[in-house]
Amino acid sequence: MLKYYGLTFLPWITLAVVADIDDRAGAAAGLAVALAVLVLQRRSGQPWGAQILECSTAVYMAALTAFAVSAPDAGILKYGAALAIGWLAVTAWGGLAIGRPFTEGIARRDVTAEVAATGLFRSIVTVIAVVWATGFTLTAIALACVQHWAPHQTALLIAVKVAGFAVPAVFTARYPEAARKRHFAEHGIDEAAYEQAR
Template identity: 65%
Template sequence: MLLYYLRTFLPWLLLAVVSGWNDQAGAAAGLAAAVVLLALDLRKGSRLDALILEASALVFMALLTALAFADPHSVLMNYGASMAIGWLALTAWGTVLAGRPFTEGVGRRNVTDEIAATDLFKSITTVIAVVWAISFTVIAVVLAFVQHAAPDNTALLVAAKVAGFAVPIVFTARYPEIAQKRYFARHGIDREAVR
């Protein structure tokens, strides 16, 4: 699971790291990574609903790269980190509001079609998507504040990003098991019989 998230967020990580040196290079590196990762996933036959974050990264990186080269001194470039996470928040909230949380497609990679069709699966993936959306929103707001008030405080920027991603990653890893236990207990289902 951790490798999935590292791979999925590689364009965003490259953007963050390389932009510390040069905004144009950071945006271009993020865009290149987004193009390559999406192309590899499509080539290996991944379902489109499992690639929402990857497609969203591609669109954001393309827009940011265009801005970075068209107007490299734009005040918006001072808020690259908060804009990036804000974009992820909009993506996550959009999928939740559309009734197709991005986590549903990701979760389908690890379950059968029968399990993916259950209300329990849909409930779990929706809750996880909401947690990610909340986390992205909080990180974006915190980063915008830090980038405005203390833009050179790299330690605080990094700490906000790490905490903001650690919480939903840990939640995503643990919540399905917890939700299944509650569901089975509430319905009197023997978990061993289901396996």
């Protein structure tokens, strides 16, 4: 599952790296990667419903590119990192609010339709989405503070960005197995027998 998250977040990583040199170039590079990811996902057969975050990313990158080109000296661009992560937070919380966590589409790629129809699967992807949404929110706030009071502290900015993605990623890698084992133990399900039956 983590490889899909890596691909999904590649436009944001591109934006973060290139925007440190130039806002317009960063936005354009992020948009190019976002569109490439969408094309790649569609060619691999992924439905639009499984690409909530990818579509949201492309919209943000297009809007940011247009704004950065038309108003390159706008003061709000100095908060670019916080705005980008804030957009991810809005997307994640919005998906949860309408009952479509962005994590569901990603997680469905690794499970059968039968597994995806279970309450356990739904619970796991929802918890993971909440963790990502919370991580995005806290990271956006932290980045806004750093960009306001210590904008030249590049190492601190990078550390906040890395932590903002690393903590939810580690949780995402570990939580599903732990949740499944806990669910089996609570319901008296023999895990080995379950795996053989699948």
